[in-house]
Amino acid sequence: MLVMTSQPPKPSEAERRAFLKKLDRATEAHEKTRKALDGLVADARGAGLSLTDISDHTPYSREWVRRIAAQIQAERSDGARGEE
Numbered sequence: 001m002l003v004m005t006s007q008p009p010k011p012s013e014a015e016r017r018a019f020l021k022k023l024d025r026a027t028e029a030h031e032k033t034r035k036a037l038d039g040l041v042a043d044a045r046g047a048g049l050s051l052t053d054i055s056d057h058t059p060y061s062r063e064w065v066r067r068i069a070a071q072i073q074a075e076r077s078d079g080a081r082g083e084e
Contacts, residue, residue, distance in 0.1 A: 041065055042072035 011019065037058065044054050046069070051062035060068065 038068050038072055042069045042076075045069035046073065 041054055041058060041060065045051075045065065051065045054060070054065045055062045058065065
């Protein structure tokens with residue numbers, strides 16, 4: 001059993017703002033690369049790669065590969081219908 005006996009240090013307001021700014025930037029960058037990866041997963045699946053092949057080369061399980069590919073394909077289909 002782990003017992004914490006002390007509280008973490010309380011940052012100054014300037015330190016707090018600096019960390020939050022860094023977190024915001026890192027989160028934004030992560031979202032962009034995650035969306036790019038998800039699109040590539042859908043493209044690879046659409047090209048006929050197996051769930052296992054894709055899963056072996058991404059941080060996603062086969063089930064997540066299937067879900068992501070289906071979601072991206074549905075979004076693309078909805079977008080294409082909206083453009084008609």
